[in-house]
Amino acid sequence: MSTSRPAAVVVLAAGEGTRMKSATPKVLHDICGRSLVGHVLAAAGELEPENLVVVVGHAREKVTAHLAEVAPEVRTAVQAEQNGTGHAVRMGLEELGGSVDGTVVVVCGDTPLLTGGTLRQLSATHVADGNAVTVLTAEVPDATGYGRIVRDDGGAVTAIVEHKDASDAQRAIQEINSGVFAFDGALLADALKRVRTDNSQGEEYLTDVLGILREAGHRVGASVAGDHREIAGINNRVQLSEARRILNDRLLTEAMLSGVTVVDPATTWVDVTVTFEQDVVVHPGTQLHGTTHLAEGCEVGPNSRLTDTRVGAGARVDNTVAVGSEVGPEASVGPYAYLRPGSRLARKAKIGTYVETKNASIGEGTKVPHLSYVGDATIGEFSNIGAASVFVNYDGQDKHHTTVGSHCKTGSDNMFVAPVTIGDGAYTAAGSVITKDVPPGSLAVARGQQRNIEGWVARKRPGSAAAKAAEAASREPAAEE
Numbered sequence: 186m187s188t189s190r191p192a193a194v195v196v197l198a199a200g201e202g203t204r205m206k207s208a209t210p211k212v213l214h215d216i217c218g219r220s221l222v223g224h225v226l227a228a229a230g231e232l233e234p235e236n237l238v239v240v241v242g243h244a245r246e247k248v249t250a251h252l253a254e255v256a257p258e259v260r261t262a263v264q265a266e267q268n269g270t271g272h273a274v275r276m277g278l279e280e281l282g283g284s285v286d287g288t289v290v291v292v293c294g295d296t297p298l299l300t301g302g303t304l305r306q307l308s309a310t311h312v313a314d315g316n317a318v319t320v321l322t323a324e325v326p327d328a329t330g331y332g333r334i335v336r337d338d339g340g341a342v343t344a345i346v347e348h349k350d351a352s353d354a355q356r357a358i359q360e361i362n363s364g365v366f367a368f369d370g371a372l373l374a375d376a377l378k379r380v381r382t383d384n385s386q387g388e389e390y391l392t393d394v395l396g397i398l399r400e401a402g403h404r405v406g407a408s409v410a411g412d413h414r415e416i417a418g419i420n421n422r423v424q425l426s427e428a429r430r431i432l433n434d435r436l437l438t439e440a441m442l443s444g445v446t447v448v449d450p451a452t453t454w455v456d457v458t459v460t461f462e463q464d465v466v467v468h469p470g471t472q473l474h475g476t477t478h479l480a481e482g483c484e485v486g487p488n489s490r491l492t493d494t495r496v497g498a499g500a501r502v503d504n505t506v507a508v509g510s511e512v513g514p515e516a517s518v519g520p521y522a523y524l525r526p527g528s529r530l531a532r533k534a535k536i537g538t539y540v541e542t543k544n545a546s547i548g549e550g551t552k553v554p555h556l557s558y559v560g561d562a563t564i565g566e567f568s569n570i571g572a573a574s575v576f577v578n579y580d581g582q583d584k585h586h587t588t589v590g591s592h593c594k595t596g597s598d599n600m601f602v603a604p605v606t607i608g609d610g611a612y613t614a615a616g617s618v619i620t621k622d623v624p625p626g627s628l629a630v631a632r633g634q635q636r637n638i639e640g641w642v643a644r645k646r647p648g649s650a651a652a653k654a655a656e657a658a659s660r661e662p663a664a665e666e
Contacts, residue, residue: 191308192287192370194234195277198222198294199242199264204421210244211419212294213251216429217436218456218474221419222248224297224432226256227457231301232290232308238280239294240264240273269388270364271380278374285370288312291391293364295419297428298435303410304365310408311367317403318373318395320345321365323413331361332392334407342405345392349385360409362392363416367408372398432457445479448486462498480514494524497532510542513549531566545576548591560584561603565591571615572597590625 202211212222219227222239229237237256241248242264252259262280264273274291278284288311290304303321311319320342322334328348333355335344345362346355376397380389399405410416419425436457437450444463447453455473465479468486475493479485483500494507497514505519509526512518516530520538527544530536534547537554545559548566553559555572561584562576568589576587577600585603589595593607596615607613608625617631642652 190288191232191234191290191367192285193236193238193277193281194229194232194290194292195274196222196225196229196237196239196292196294197270197273197277197364198248199240199245199267199273200295201243201267202295202420205419205425206422210248212248214419214425216297216425217432217454218458219297220251220255221297222252222294223255224457225292225294225299226259228299228301228304229290229292230256232304234290235287236260236281236285238262238277240277242267242273269382269386270391271377271389271393274373274391275377275389278370278377284374287370289368289370289373291364291366291368293418296364296416297419298415298417298431299365300415303415307365307367307408310406314406315404316367316406317369317398319367319406319408320395321363321410321416322360322407323363323410323416324359325361325413326359328356328359328361332364333358334360334362336360342395342407343399344396347384347386347390347392361416363410364418365416366391368394369403372403376401453486483512489519525560562587562589562601564589565593565609567591568593569595571595571599571613574599574601577602 198212200211205211205214213220238260239252240262245263249261252261260280262276264276288308290308292299307319307321330348332345332347333351334342335346335355337343373394376394379397380393382389384390395405414431417428419428433454434450436455437447437453440461441447443461445461446466448467449469452469453467453471456475458476459473460478462479462481464482466484470488471486472490477491477493478495480496480498482498483496485491485496485502487504489502489505492508494510496502496512497516499515500512501517502512503519505522505524507524510524510528511530513531513534515533517535518524522536523541525543528542530547531549533550535552535554536542539556540553541558543560545562547553547564550567551564553570557570557574559576561578568591574595578584578587587601587603587605589607590609590611592610595613596617598616599613600618602618602620605619606622608623610626611623612628613619613623614628614630614632617629619629619631623629642655646652
């Protein structure tokens with residue numbers, strides 16, 4: 186076990202976040218496929234702490250339910266009244282028995298850009314320097330609203346002064362408190378008992394612990410973040426958008442450095458859970474969400490949105506929406522296609538323009554080129570589904586399945602009324618409504634006999650443009666044989 190492995194990480198996620206102006210608790214707002222608190226938990230998890238506690242308060246039922254879904258190993262502590270960060274940490278320690286032997290790292294639940302690497306640096310510095318408390322700091326261009334780091338002439342941290350309580354000289358300081366700390370657990374528990382509320386907010390400030398420990402003769406240190414943007418907290422929708430852009434750029438940079446071509450990073454958006462192989466090409470206007478995976482040499486976009494979808498090696502997906510689907514190697518999808526959940530395309534299958542599929546298995550080399558709906562169906566290998574075909578899978582109460590065999594050729598404007606099976610090598614005629622099974626190698630014709638009623642336009646639409654055109658055509662001499 187590493188000596189810098191913390192005994193506990195306490196995540197502060199009890200605040201209301203009124204400036205978000207939302208019915209959704211602030212820490213549950215999403216960027217790049219995770220909630221704000223989810224990003225913090227992912228970074229904290231890289232420390233492999235012995236205990237991970239989230240302090241909840243506002244809308245705690247929603248937050249607790251979310252935590253149970255995304256991080257069931259996490260423990261929660263309740264801060265019923267938001268009486269300050271010091272009080273919140275006390276609630277977190279009480280969940281762990283009131284005191285912890287070893288390092289306790291405290292992080293804020295609204296800092297989605299914080300990385301595990303920065304937390305590891307903080308924890309390692311804390312242990313190596315033998316500090317009672319180590320604060321993560323950063324130099325920022327605009328320190329408005331942040332607590333300032335006050336140092337003595339030797340550079341040691343003497344205090345953190347909140348913006349509202351700071352003097353003009355202190356407000357000129359650009360080094361700020363990130364709200365992230367590493368503490369000696371036993372000293373933290375004792376110091377929290379002595380935190381007072383005689384400040385402008387009437388709250389227990391966690392930052393006061395630094396002064397208490399320093400006055401008691403303990404060492405207070407700092408670890409400076411390499412990128413000040415990591416410590417940015419989210420308080421409104423503007424900051425949420427800014428953080429999303431930064432995180433998205435970070436993810437795309439990582440992808441490009443691993444061998445992915447992103448043609449236009451400014452219009453390409455990805456989730457943290459998306460994965461790539463080498464020589465993937467992502468065209469402009471593409472969004473990749475959830476557990477989407479792009480295999481070697483495939484191309485996606487432009488203007489495609491894929492969620493929880495796997496795209497095979499060498500496949501091409503153009504102007505497509507796909508959810509919970511699988512596109513096989515060298516397959517082709519789009520433009521303007523919609524793959525709904527359960528769509529599975531085998532190698533070299535084709536889903537063409539204005540085609541929608543759902544819970545459908547499309548065999549190797551099979552084509553559904555145009556203007557069709559394929560739902561609740563299995564299609565074999567090297568078949569062709571004619572344009573404007575509909576797999577009629579719903580009878581108003583239940584869904585039914587259609588099976589089309591291999592090497593079938595179905596005509597345009599077919600209706601396949603499920604349940605029905607088209608045997609291997611069978612054909613169906615254009616305009617047919619198929620309600621019965623078609624044996625292998627058969628031609629199915631299911632349409633009314635055509636009947637021409639001559640002279641109908643002249644009788645029913647006399648004087649119309651159509652009638653005049655028909656009359657003129659009747660006067661033209663017949664073409665010589």
